[in-house]
Amino acid sequence: MELICPAGTPAALRAAVDAGADAVYCGFRDETNARNFPGLNFSRAEMAEGIAYAHARGAKVLVAINTFPRAGQLGLWQGAVDDAVAAGADALILADVGLIAYAAARHPAQRLHVSVQAAAANPDAIAFYVEAFGVKRVVLPRVLSVPEIAAITRATACETEVFVFGGLCVMAEGRCSLSSHATGQSPNMHGVCSPASHVSYRDDGNTLVSRLGDFTINKFAKGEPAAYPTLCKGRFRTGIGAGYIFEEPVSLDAVEMLPGLKKAGVTALKIEGRQRGRAYIASVVASFRAALAALEAGRPITGAGLTTMTEGQTTTVGAYRKTWR
Amino acid sequence: MPSEQPARRAAGHEEAAADTPGRVPLVVQLALRPLPLLPLQPILAATLRAVLANHPGIFERLGPHAGKRFGLAPTDLPLAFLLETLPRRPRITAVRALPARLDVTIRGSIAALIGLVDGGYDGDALFFSRDLVVEGDMEAVVALRNAVDDAQIDLVREGCGSLGPLAAPAERLLRSLLPRPVTDPGAMPWN
Numbered sequence: 001m002e003l004i005c006p007a008g009t010p011a012a013l014r015a016a017v018d019a020g021a022d023a024v025y026c027g028f029r030d031e032t033n034a035r036n037f038p039g040l041n042f043s044r045a046e047m048a049e050g051i052a053y054a055h056a057r058g059a060k061v062l063v064a065i066n067t068f069p070r071a072g073q074l075g076l077w078q079g080a081v082d083d084a085v086a087a088g089a090d091a092l093i094l095a096d097v098g099l100i101a102y103a104a105a106r107h108p109a110q111r112l113h114v115s116v117q118a119a120a121a122n123p124d125a126i127a128f129y130v131e132a133f134g135v136k137r138v139v140l141p142r143v144l145s146v147p148e149i150a151a152i153t154r155a156t157a158c159e160t161e162v163f164v165f166g167g168l169c170v171m172a173e174g175r176c177s178l179s180s181h182a183t184g185q186s187p188n189m190h191g192v193c194s195p196a197s198h199v200s201y202r203d204d205g206n207t208l209v210s211r212l213g214d215f216t217i218n219k220f221a222k223g224e225p226a227a228y229p230t231l232c233k234g235r236f237r238t239g240i241g242a243g244y245i246f247e248e249p250v251s252l253d254a255v256e257m258l259p260g261l262k263k264a265g266v267t268a269l270k271i272e273g274r275q276r277g278r279a280y281i282a283s284v285v286a287s288f289r290a291a292l293a294a295l296e297a298g299r300p301i302t303g304a305g306l307t308t309m310t311e312g313q314t315t316t317v318g319a320y321r322k323t324w325r
Numbered sequence: 326m327p328s329e330q331p332a333r334r335a336a337g338h339e340e341a342a343a344d345t346p347g348r349v350p351l352v353v354q355l356a357l358r359p360l361p362l363l364p365l366q367p368i369l370a371a372t373l374r375a376v377l378a379n380h381p382g383i384f385e386r387l388g389p390h391a392g393k394r395f396g397l398a399p400t401d402l403p404l405a406f407l408l409e410t411l412p413r414r415p416r417i418t419a420v421r422a423l424p425a426r427l428d429v430t431i432r433g434s435i436a437a438l439i440g441l442v443d444g445g446y447d448g449d450a451l452f453f454s455r456d457l458v459v460e461g462d463m464e465a466v467v468a469l470r471n472a473v474d475d476a477q478i479d480l481v482r483e484g485c486g487s488l489g490p491l492a493a494p495a496e497r498l499l500r501s502l503l504p505r506p507v508t509d510p511g512a513m514p515w516n
Contacts, residue, residue, distance in 0.1 A: 009386075009475035011444075038464045039386045039471030196463035203432075203458045226453050277474045279440075280447040308345075309450045 001262055003292060004062065004161060005285045006274040008040040013050045013061075015278045020289035023060035025093060026050065026274065027191075032080040033064045034117060035274040036191025048087040060090035064274075066115035067191045068096045068174070078102055085110050093139065094118075095174055097129075104133040113161070114138040117174035117188065123155035130158045137161055139270065141173055145322040146257060150264035159267035164254040165284055166272025167311060168318055170232060170247045178231040182213040194230045201229075218249075225249070225313035233311075249312030255291050257320045258301055280309050346437035346446065346456055349401040358403040362419040369406070369417045371487030376478055377415060384412045386472035390465040396423035399435035410469075429461035429469070442473055442480045 005021035007013035016024045027033025029041035042050060051061045063084035069077040077099050084092055085107045092110060094100045095117035103112055116139040120126050129135040137159040140149060144162075153160045171178070179193045180186040187193040194212050202209045208220040210229040217234040220226050227233055227249030236245050252272070254261070261269065269292075271284055287306055294301045307315055377383070384391045387410060397406040405423045409416045423430060431438070437456050440446035448470045451457035459466050485496040 009471060011475045011477050037467055037471070038390065039388065039468035039475075196467045199463040201458070201460055201463075203460065208455070208458070220455070223455060226455055276449055277441075277447040277470070278444045278477075280450060283447075308454060309447060311449075311453055313453055 001258075001266060001292065002268040003285065003288055004268050004270040006166075006271055006276070006281065007050070008035060008037070008274040008276070009278075010042065010046050010050050010053075012274075012276075012278050012281045014053055015282045016285050017054050017057050017059045019282045019285035021059055021285050023062055023090065023268075024050075024054055025062040025064050025270075027064040027066075028080050028083070030076065030080070031189075031191045032067055032077050034066050034115075034187045034191050034193075035064075036067075037275050038196060040275060044083050044087065047084070047089075051088045051090075055088070061088075062091045062093050062113065063087075063089040064093040064115065065099065066093050066095040066117045068117075068188050069099060070189065074098075074102075078106075081106070091136070100129065100133050100135065104135075108134075111136050115174075116141055116163070119172050119174045121152075123152055126152070126156045126158065130156070137267065139163075142169055142252065143172070143319050146260045146264055146320050149261070149266060149320075153265040160265070161268035161270055162254075162261060162266050163252060163272055164258070164261070164269045165252055165288065165306070166276075167228070168247070168250060168252040168316065170318075176232070182215055182231055194228065199229050227312045248314070250314045250316045251310035251312065252318050253303075253306060253310070253315035254317050254320055255288065255301060255303060257317055258291060258295050260320075262295065283309060345454065346434045346440060346451070348434045348436070349399075354401060354403060362404055362421065365404075365419045368484070368487060369419060372480070372484040373415060373417050375483040375486055376476075376480070379483060380476035380478060383472050383476045384410070386475055387468050390462075390468040393428040393462065393465045395465070395469060396427040396430040397438055398423060398430060398432040399438055400432055401434045427461060429459065429465050431466065432458040439480055441470070442478050444474065444477065448474075 002022040004023045004025055005016040007016050007024045007026045013024050013026060027035060027041050028047065029043055030036065033041065054061045065077060065080045065084065081092060081099065081103045090111060091113050092103055093113045093115045094103060095115040100112060103110060112133060112135045114120050114129050114135050119141055120129060120138050121141050121144065126138050129138065135158055139161045142163050149160065149162060174188050177186065183195055183198040185192050185195050198213045200211045206222045208226055210217045212229045212231065217229040217231065218227065232246045233249045235243060271288065273280055284306055291301050307313060391410050391412050393410055395408040397408060404419050404421060407418045407420055407423065433451060433456055437446060437451055441448055448457065481496055481499045485492045488495050
């Protein structure tokens with residue numbers, strides 16, 4: 001199985017390649033990708049240099065153009081597709097059906113992947129992308145169990161890619177409006193979930209209070225692990241009590257599921273975290289490289305000690321092992 | 326609602342200990358308290374000059390946040406640093422207490438703050454573990470973090486470069502106190 005690793009900066013790309021990534025995914029410095037954060041992402045020149053660096057070391061670069069174009073502004077997204085192809089991208093990761101159609105028609109030789117943002121979660125939906133546009137791979141949403149992934153992979157004519165580590169989005173990706181509700185901006189249209197411009201923290205030495213727009217998202221007691229200020233992982237008081245309404249602050253770590261994912265026929269394993277620093281990238285990539293080497297050699301896979309890197313300082317195998325239905 | 330939660334693992338003490346930035350011992354903090362800050366200023370200025378000369382792209386990545394004022398407060402030292410990121414006249418100043426009305430305040434141990442700059446620590450991970458506290462303009466914080474992380478600054482080497490014959494011993498001493506950058510393969514014993 002291929003190891004697909006995140007990079008938000010050229011330095012992170014180099015760290016990922018050096019740590020053993022088979023492929024690195026990254027995006028341009030604008031709202032065409034779902035990690036449109038201040039100071040993050042690649043200029044056109046940096047993208048070309050990053051691709052050259054990766055190719056020289058046998059790694060691939062996948063360019064994420066996975067937000068949904070706004071009416072009347074298609075040029076920004078179509079330009080990103082053209083520029084990524086010109087830079088030598090090994091694949092484009094796309095979400096919008098119109099943009100996929102554009103890429104397939106304009107660049108018929110370019111390998112295309114369906115982004116998790118497209119929320120393609122059943123064989124019929126995936127078959128449409130394969131038959132209509134010749135896509136080669138689909139990134140599956142993080143809401144499927146391993147048996148469901150196996151069934152989809154068996155019934156699908158393209159490769160499947162799944163997340164194995166990092167931030168755990170529990171919503172139907174590409175269709176979640178929580179960030180829009182709180183801030184007017186979303187990962188789907190602007191490339192930002194819970195944008196920094198709307199985030200504030202107050203720490204009096206004991207309690208850390210996180211806010212997003214007009215909402216208090218959480219209050220962390222002294223020493224309690226903190227989390228991103230996203231509505232989906234907020235702690236709220238309601239008529240039935242106080243607590244986490246959607247999901248606790250917890251990160252995905254599916255290292256123990258690697259044998260099952262291999263058996264399911266998955267082609268590629270994805271690490272989340274283009275917004276993270278080089279320290280995260282190098283540690284997580286090296287850890288999963290070692291886990292995959294152990295899997296290939298038939299040795300037992302041990303946990304990699306990455307919990308301190310994670311949101312809420314807690315990990316889960318998430319929906320991969322569904323026990324709550 | 327779920328009837329049973331999926332399996333979860335919380336950070337164990339051993340793991341957390343290996344990843345937690347160290348703190349300056351209290352006795353050292355007390356010993357430093359009466360010392361004047363003025364002799365620090367030329368070292369800070371020389372370090373900033375070296376960093377800017379070696380990493381000219383850093384302001385480009387800061388974008389519209391260049392010019393903002395950042396307060397850097399080591400929680401285990403009796404001083405703080407005021408970083409003013411004006412592109413033409415960037416400045417870093419050691420102060421006893423940070424002034425009011427800064428754009429951003431970042432608090433953590435000096436090891437955490439230096440580790441953030443040289444790539445030894447991930448900023449989000451330090452935030453999750455409560456080893457780092459950030460307040461103020463979060464866009465500016467994120468931009469600074471990304472600009473610094475991409476620059477691959479070797480703060481110890483670039484900072485010690487101005488010390489002449491003392492550069493090598495000072496660098497050795499500081500490196501013995503700080504985490505090794507994770508891009509150094511020897512820093513990852515599990516691999």
